[in-house]
Amino acid sequence: MPKFNVLNTGDNQALINETYAKIDGFVEELFHEDEVIKIDDMYSFSFGTVTINMLVRPWHSEDVLVDVFSYLAEDVDLSKEQLDELLRLNATIPFGSFGLSLENSIKFQYTLAGKNIDLNEFSAAVQNIAAIADQYDEQFEIIAQKA
Secondary structure: OOOOOOOOOOOOHHHHHHHHHHHHHHHHHHOOOOOOEEEOOEEEEEEOOEEEEEEEEEEEOOEEEEEEEEEEEOOOOOOHHHHHHHHHHHHHOOOOEEEEOOOOOEEEEEEEEOOOOOHHHHHHHHHHHHHHHHHHHHHHHHHHHHO
16 A cells, blocks of 8 residues: 555645745746736736746645646647547657647646646746747647638
8 A cells, every 4th residue: 555645635724825826926026017907816927928827726625736728729629640649749748748638729738736746847837838828829720720
């Protein structure tokens, strides 16, 4: 039997609030005052031709998740070859992954455990998602237009 504890289900609102407070500090340190907007509980900023979003969501009773993501193309109908290419791209990118949402949107995202998140890992996630999303969004928009 492993030494780690089995994850207990349940939300931890206090930890969600603490993580948002950390993210507020990270955003203040990494961005100029008017670069990031916060609507409800989601932060957003523009980078090149993409919008990057960040939010905290429940995971289990002892931790939360911090999602950093960008939608690259909406309402796409990908061929098997194009889906295979997404998987191949995932194998070459150190942080984050491409995916297809239930609404057939191509998404690039990276998710971090929030309880012990620090500035270094948050900054790496934000920078990586921004750079990769901006690099690939036009390629996926072309695919979406062909659908």
